[in-house]
Amino acid sequence: MKRAVLLTLIGIASLLSVIPSNAQQLSYSDAAQAYNRLLIERGNGTFQRISTYKVQGTQFLFGEKHQGNMFAAGETAYNIRLSYNTYNQELEFNSSANPTQPLVKSAKEVDSFVIKPNADLGIAENLKFVNGRHLKASDNSFYQVVYAGSKFSLYKKYKSTLGIVTTNYIDADLRQFNLEYEYFYFDEATKELKKLKLNNSFVKKEFKQVSDIETILERDPLGGNPEVALKEIFIFLNQ
Incomplete structure (x- = not known):
């Protein structure tokens, strides 16, 4: 099933890449959002418990256990398996020392991390995330470095929320993970982070x-x- 989901996602990405520019406004979908929607659509009734809710989909960006690197105060880990939780901004990781049970770090414990390319998921280049405190952000969240410049840098922040399942008319406790994102930029002259x-x-x-x-x-x-x-x-x- 997982392979079928990934192949479907690749097919969607391929279609989007050839749609004419004047139709993109109706067709564009963030790849991570598309991945999450496919998991919900093909979930076959599977869910996880969060508080009193049964929740469909995944809170992890592009799913779990990606090859990557993590950087924290006094600690650096290369070529480990990373899972970025966009719901609570935690980072789970597996290494040779803990291959089966992931360790969990909160956002305040991690300076930055990198998810490496994965062709099956449409991740063409390293996805680098930095802790918002390095950008003078007011929240404990991770920000993806979209473009790093000497004057202005572009960032993207993902977060998951619990949303109503619009096709559900029976189970009042049923929810789904809705993946959202916002863009920000950092001005090197003023040292300010501003939302775009x-x-x-x-x-x-x-x-x-x-x-x-x-x-x-x-x-x-x-x-x-x-x-x-x-x-x-x-x-x-x-x-």
């Missing part, structure tokens, strides 16, 4: 004192694939 709204007018206004990015937004509007557009904008801003 995914609309063209906000981004143009936010960086109007820095550079004219209207041409980029006309070519790659944020209503299509926002990450592609934002990366291009941040490359331009860091010139």
Whole structure:
């Protein structure tokens, strides 16, 4: 079943990559969100208990036990199995010392970690996450480094919430993991982390004192694939 889910996800990603740009606004789906939705759709009634709720899907980004590295105060671990819990911002890991029972670290105990590429899941490059405290964030969360620049850097924060299962009309205790994400940027001059709204007018206004990015937004509007557009904008801003 797991292999079937992964192959389906790859098929979806392939279809999205060839959809014309003028249709992307209706078609774009974050790969991690797509993975979670597929698990829910193909869950065959499986769930886990959280408090009084029976919850479908997974709270782990792209599932569990990815090859990766972890960095913490006084501790570095390479080539271990990582599971990033986006519901409570904890990091589980297995190593040769604990191959069957994962150890768990809270966000405040970890400086950063890296999930390595996995072609089956559509992870084409290292996914690096840093603790929000290094960005002066007010919460204990991990932020994915989407683009690191000398002037402005782009970050993405994932979180899972418990949502109502819209197709359920019987079980009041049934919930599902809804994976959400937000984009932020860090200004090296002011040392501030700010949230980015995914609309063209906000981004143009936010960086109007820095550079004219209207041409980029006309070519790659944020209503299509926002990450592609934002990366291009941040490359331009860091010139």
